[in-house]
Amino acid sequence: MKRVATAKKRIVRVGLASCGIAAGARPVYNFFCSELAKMPEKSFTLIRTGCIGMCFCEPLVEVEDEEGVYLYGEVDLEKARRILEEHLGAGRPCNDWVVYSDVITGREQDYLTRQHRILLKNSGKIDPEDIGSYVKAGGYRGLQKVLASLTPEEVIATLEESGLRGRGGAGFPTFLKWRFTRQSPGAPKYVVCNADEGDPGAFMDRSILESDPHSVLEGMIIAGYAIGSNEGYIYIRAEYPLAVQRLRLAIAQMEERNYLGENILGSGFSFHIHIREGAGAFVCGEETALLASIEGKRGMPRPRPPYPAQEGRWGKPTGINNVETLANVARIFELGPEVYKNCGTEKSKGTKVFALAGKVRRSGLIEVPMGISIREIVFAIGGGIAGDKPFKAVQTGGPSGGCIPASLAETPVDYESLAEIGAIMGSGGLLVMDDETCMVDVARFFLNFTTEESCGKCTFCRNGTPLMLATLDRICRGKGRPGDLKRLEELGEAIKDGSLCGLGQTAPNPVLTTIRYFRDEYDAHINEKRCPARICKDLIVYRIETETCTGCGLCTRICPVQAISGERRRPYHLDETVCIRCGLCLSTCHFDAIITISEGQDTHTADTNANTTTASGERE
Amino acid sequence: MAGTAEKVAYLQPGGPLRERIDQLIRRLGRGQETAIPVLQEIQKEFGYIPPELLPRVAALTGLCGSELYSIATFYSQFRLHPIGENLIQVCHGTACHLAGAEEITAALRRELGIEEGDTSPDQKYTIEKVACLGCCSLAPVITINGETFGRLTPEKAVRLVRGGAGQKKKETQNKKGVEDKAGPQNNVSPQNKEGRLS
Ligand SMILES: Cc1cc2nc3c(=O)[nH]c(=O)nc-3n(C[C@H](O)[C@H](O)[C@H](O)COP(=O)(O)O)c2cc1C
Ligand code: FES
Numbered sequence: 001m002k003r004v005a006t007a008k009k010r011i012v013r014v015g016l017a018s019c020g021i022a023a024g025a026r027p028v029y030n031f032f033c034s035e036l037a038k039m040p041e042k043s044f045t046l047i048r049t050g051c052i053g054m055c056f057c058e059p060l061v062e063v064e065d066e067e068g069v070y071l072y073g074e075v076d077l078e079k080a081r082r083i084l085e086e087h088l089g090a091g092r093p094c095n096d097w098v099v100y101s102d103v104i105t106g107r108e109q110d111y112l113t114r115q116h117r118i119l120l121k122n123s124g125k126i127d128p129e130d131i132g133s134y135v136k137a138g139g140y141r142g143l144q145k146v147l148a149s150l151t152p153e154e155v156i157a158t159l160e161e162s163g164l165r166g167r168g169g170a171g172f173p174t175f176l177k178w179r180f181t182r183q184s185p186g187a188p189k190y191v192v193c194n195a196d197e198g199d200p201g202a203f204m205d206r207s208i209l210e211s212d213p214h215s216v217l218e219g220m221i222i223a224g225y226a227i228g229s230n231e232g233y234i235y236i237r238a239e240y241p242l243a244v245q246r247l248r249l250a251i252a253q254m255e256e257r258n259y260l261g262e263n264i265l266g267s268g269f270s271f272h273i274h275i276r277e278g279a280g281a282f283v284c285g286e287e288t289a290l291l292a293s294i295e296g297k298r299g300m301p302r303p304r305p306p307y308p309a310q311e312g313r314w315g316k317p318t319g320i321n322n323v324e325t326l327a328n329v330a331r332i333f334e335l336g337p338e339v340y341k342n343c344g345t346e347k348s349k350g351t352k353v354f355a356l357a358g359k360v361r362r363s364g365l366i367e368v369p370m371g372i373s374i375r376e377i378v379f380a381i382g383g384g385i386a387g388d389k390p391f392k393a394v395q396t397g398g399p400s401g402g403c404i405p406a407s408l409a410e411t412p413v414d415y416e417s418l419a420e421i422g423a424i425m426g427s428g429g430l431l432v433m434d435d436e437t438c439m440v441d442v443a444r445f446f447l448n449f450t451t452e453e454s455c456g457k458c459t460f461c462r463n464g465t466p467l468m469l470a471t472l473d474r475i476c477r478g479k480g481r482p483g484d485l486k487r488l489e490e491l492g493e494a495i496k497d498g499s500l501c502g503l504g505q506t507a508p509n510p511v512l513t514t515i516r517y518f519r520d521e522y523d524a525h526i527n528e529k530r531c532p533a534r535i536c537k538d539l540i541v542y543r544i545e546t547e548t549c550t551g552c553g554l555c556t557r558i559c560p561v562q563a564i565s566g567e568r569r570r571p572y573h574l575d576e577t578v579c580i581r582c583g584l585c586l587s588t589c590h591f592d593a594i595i596t597i598s599e600g601q602d603t604h605t606a607d608t609n610a611n612t613t614t615a616s617g618e619r620e
Numbered sequence: 621m622a623g624t625a626e627k628v629a630y631l632q633p634g635g636p637l638r639e640r641i642d643q644l645i646r647r648l649g650r651g652q653e654t655a656i657p658v659l660q661e662i663q664k665e666f667g668y669i670p671p672e673l674l675p676r677v678a679a680l681t682g683l684c685g686s687e688l689y690s691i692a693t694f695y696s697q698f699r700l701h702p703i704g705e706n707l708i709q710v711c712h713g714t715a716c717h718l719a720g721a722e723e724i725t726a727a728l729r730r731e732l733g734i735e736e737g738d739t740s741p742d743q744k745y746t747i748e749k750v751a752c753l754g755c756c757s758l759a760p761v762i763t764i765n766g767e768t769f770g771r772l773t774p775e776k777a778v779r780l781v782r783g784g785a786g787q788k789k790k791e792t793q794n795k796k797g798v799e800d801k802a803g804p805q806n807n808v809s810p811q812n813k814e815g816r817l818s
Contacts, residue, residue, distance in 0.1 A: 296651075
């Protein structure tokens with residue numbers, strides 16, 4: 001898509017979402033800010049943007065000139081200076097650092113070209129702190145259309161046509177939820193945006209709110225209009241200060257321009273939005289707990305029905321939707337329902353945003369059409385496993401989800417297919433695992449999380465999850481007993497049946513799916529007291545490879561328990577009985593001379609053959 | 621830290637916190653709905669919620685003390701103990717766990733001689749465990765006083781903390797220290813030894 005050469009469009013964009021800032025984008029932005037001010041007038045405009053999605057090579061700087069777009073990755077001050085001189089000054093792009101471009105082929109080109117960006121089309125392009133930037137990109141066009149020409153019923157019918165399903169995890173059809181809320185007797189009604197994003201390893205909602213907050217707010221107003229509500233709440237995680245700040249700013253700018261407030265755009269429809277910051281409880285992502293928390297109570301779920309659509313905030317009909325769902329609503333009315341209908345599978349329409357992370361080479365925020373295979377996400381977009389290690393599994397749905405083994409990598413990503421294999425779509429966390437990931441440890445990790453986050457209301461969730469955790473703990477410490485797996489499975493089923501809300505009902509999933517697909521790894525822990533991935537501390541030893549050790553002595557100085565001794569320039573020795581396997585020497589050694597071995601194996605081949613698995617890491 | 625009397629004075633008419641709490645009450649009304657925002661405001665001021673203030677807050681908001689206490693203990697954001705000068709949050713989200721967050725915590729624990737959740741005896745450091753800071757691509761991640769540092773190893777984490785990164789030093793801030801210690805790209809160490817530790 002080559003652009004027509006116009007002298008006007010000369011822009012420098014710097015990604016300033018949380019991950020960019022953490023990677024050091026602020027000084028780069030400040031640098032361009034002061035340098036561009038010195039350049040002849042209007043040569044380049046500097047724009048602060050949100051997340052472009054290529055988190056793996058932040059900080060990102062995009063230069064758009066007459067030729068097209070050049071996205072530079074891993075820009076530090078030195079690179080910034082050269083980009084300024086060579087590209088902006090002399091018109092010679094620094095091609096070596098280009099990660100994506102529509103003129104040349106960038107280093108990480110397929111990461112973006114393999115995606116289908118509808119929802120994220122503004123992310124990384126517009127200035128999230130400037131409403132004008134959003135409007136210019138097509139923002140509020142959908143809202144205007146809705147307010148000027150559609151009845152609430154027609155809005156709901158359009159949503160039905162689009163096929164949009166809730167992106168918060170359960171995939172409930174959005175049009176139905178809105179229709180129920182609209183038809184429920186009782187007033188006033190409320191709209192709630194669920195921005196609690198509790199899945200530990202997911203950051204889709206944060207990124208959308210930081211990069212394109214107006215989309216979500218526009219979706220909320222449309223929701224209000226459709227269900228007959230004049231008041232909305234955003235319940236947002238307190239851990240997301242930048243998102244909160246940008247939302248506040250966006251709301252203020254909307255009120256100024258009358259996109260929000262009384263008599264919006266002269267339509268006669270009024271809507272107000274309030275922000276409520278969460279206080280750090282995962283269970284508050286569950287809709288009834290969230291409502292309790294907004295009301296100022298302890299966030300504990302209650303039985304449904306009545307559903308929030310019938311009795312929500314203060315007992316009034318309330319439409320609760322996820323951040324991504326609401327942003328999708330804004331797009332559907334901006335671009336038309338066809339854009340959604342024509343994309344995805346028969347039952348799962350549109351696109352889904354995933355937070356791709358873990359042992360994948362390119363991690364970040366991606367948007368893909370529903371129905372894409374897991375393999376395509378991991379390899380075509382993610383660029384495969386970091387360090388070319390074997391691909392073992394992906395985990396979706398966080399603590400409620402399941403692990404999908406590499407052998408099922410062709411599974412299409414849609415609500416039904418994922419549920420069929422025991423995993424869930426979830427809200428969009430997608431963790432990639434390699435052969436150095438211990439599945440028993442992963443199961444224990446998630447269970448530890450749900451145990452801590454259980455609100456304590458249901459006996460099975462409150463007392464059952466710690467029992468499962470204790471069993472897993474024992475297995476990881478090499479104290480597993482025959483019969484443990486059966487016990488875990490029984491307990492898991494009982495907790496699923498005996499819990500009121502989704503937290504308890506899904507908490508056993510990570511354990512049950514890992515037992516289902518990685519049983520031999522559990523067996524190795526229990527029967528052979530061996531951790532094939534060499535993660536579980538009680539089942540491994542550290543050793544120094546005499547052939548590789550140069551005797552530099554760095555490890556002896558860093559070891560907190562003086563387990564390493566030796567003479568300089570001669571191979572050192574590590575005393576396994578003293579070693580606490582803290583990992584300090586491992587991360588310090590420049591020569592990879594310290595290896596981990598899981599007991600009960602031939603020491604010489606242990607490191608390379610620790611996994612008795614096939615090359616692709618399949619264990620079935 | 622101020623003594624009980626001084627803290628209570630914050631809530632007297634004209635006290636610095638009183639105005640903010642009154643504002644919240646005007647906006648949200650006396651009663652249940654103000655509870656969480658008011659507690660958040662107090663924590664913002666003191667870094668924790670001094671339990672001795674709860675009866676006063678109860679009187680102001682019209683909630684009973686036990687109710688406030690039950691809320692303050694339910695939500696993990698609220699602390700009822702003061703924190704040290706520097707708050708170190710270690711992310712234990714999924715990505716960070718896979719990338720070796722346990723080892724980071726262990727190293728900091730050993731270095732500072734305190735458990736996760738505790739404050740060092742000299743009141744200088746508090747280590748806290750959090751779940752996902754939303755920077756999973758930079759895992760493992762910690763924050764020091766709100767500033768994020770990524771792609772750490774246990775050894776780098778210790779060096780960051782000891783080098784004063786992110787810490788409140790009025791004049792020089794931390795710029796120098798961070799750049800020298802954690803590599804050229806500010807907060808992120810340049811090369812990550814592919815999951816060696818994970
Ligand atoms: C334990 C638990 C945590 C949840 N966390 C979230 C969350 O962080 N964000 C979210 O949107 N939905 C979350 N949900 C799902 C919500 O209950 C609800 O289904 C969703 O907000 C509905 O929005 P949607 O129809 O747009 O998907 C959670 C559910 C459970 C059981
Ligand atoms: S898991 Fe640590 S930042 Fe997300």
